[in-house]
Amino acid sequence: MSDNAVEMRDLVKTFGGGRRLFGRKASEVHAVKGISLDLQRGETLGIVGESGSGKSTLARMLVGLEAPTSGTMQIDGKPWAELAATGSRAFGRTIQYVFQDPVASLNPRKTIGEILDVPLRLLCGYDAGKRASRKKDLVDAVQMPLDTLERFPHEFSGGQAQRIAIARALAAEARILVLDEPVSALDVSVQAQVLLLLQQLRDDLGLSYLFISHDLAVVESISDRVAVMYLGEVVEVGPAARLFAAPQHDYTRALIASAPRLTSPDMA
Template sequence: MTETLLEIKDLKKHFPITGGIFGKTIGHVKAVDGVSFSVKKGETLGIVGESGCGKSTTGRMLMRLIEPTAGEIIFDGKDLMKLSKKDMRATRRDLQMVFQDPFASLNPRHTVEKILEEPLIVHGIGDEKERKKKVRELLEVVGLSSYYAKRYPHQFSGGQRQRIGIARALMTRPKLIIADEPVSALDVSIQSQVLNLMQDLQKEFGLTYIFIAHDLGVVRHISDRVGVMYLGKMVELADSEKLYEKPLHPYTQALLSAVPIPDPEHKRETIVLKGDIPSPANPPKGCAFHARCPFKTEKCEEVVPTFKEVEPGHSVACHLF
């Protein structure tokens, strides 16, 4: 039985909406509204969904870059919600993040060497000589020459910058890396190189990944399990192959029907969803998806479906199951 590294219980983030002369709170944007899942050591959990579904907010809450409104985050036996800022900072040695935009996440005034050294300095790892040696080693590991250490971020391509971002996340030898759309800003030809690199590093360093993306093809390539989010909630979670072969939730079925198949002979019906995504500031009563669901019943309009396991390892939040 593989040990659980991370467990999320009923995680929520509600951003206040202010209005009027005195800036009173007049409502809340429910960016994440009760998400629960777990991640085992050594696995890759993919989280997918449309823009605005709350997947990136979830990733940032796990790092406590955004403070959760409610819920539990149990990482490696520690409840992160109960840690002080000092203890949380120390815990980030084991919990690192790769950001979506490889240019915005690197300080343009610092050389690559200084950028990669910084996590080691913050966590008090090694002396100056050891740090510089480690920087050069990790540049080679991610497929860049150690000769590049004295260069600045603007002197690299997008793919090379993302490799630097991955190297920075690896500097402290973390147990878990949260990758927030790490390849969405890259050319398709470069995406596969970065994904293959991440898989090689996972084997070499025994890493665990949470891989956040909106591209279902990319997620299938790298993930062991996949969770689908819609309007701040997890609507389906299953093994990657099971989810792609037999999606249960109507929203997952619609998402997968839109993924192109590289076979001109194969015809597949595309499920076109009617209407727009409801506002997270004013989510609908009952199931959040009912306004766009082709199978909705009266119960869907009134009762919020429970996220439950309907088959071994396959959970879904839908009244049809």
């Protein structure tokens, strides 16, 4: 088995380019331009870049929400096209997505128990008894009380809702998680708690994370390696400590220099 949980080769995604009224061709937008990148098993790979750099488009392709225009992907050693062709069950049990807005991603009409029941029933095929036991394990894993299962999404804070969203992703037993700005909507103190939880889950369960964020401090704190995207391309990739200490590309240096600081460089 490959050491890589995800392999991307020459990945391209364009939008537009079709024919408009009166035969005019619409302009193409190149969101992702020939990316080749690997996510190793058990690794957290941070993806950073300004808005419009193609980070979220890349994430959406990985989880099947967008189809690539060209290029290839391997997910857990299987061709992306093969997984997509076998349907949502195989795909959902291989890779899962954690959204930026946890409350909006949870069905407001369902209890948390009902929300967690869906992947356990449809993706894992568990019977009622196994689902009940597994739901208790999931809320415990994300450090939430057992009565969470009987409550509705609007009853929780943003940090609690994100823990529930993480539990839902874990319900399918996928070992690859794509986390798209998972803490950007949370207060700083809550961000730290969720990041610590993610690190603990990764170590305990052997997960692999593709962690997307515009917050460089968050990416530096959680990532083993970091890939920097600019206008749809990866311009630099390397170990997090090295990349932040000695960036090689002009864009990476500018991105790091533009990040907010708690103190002025002139302050002692």
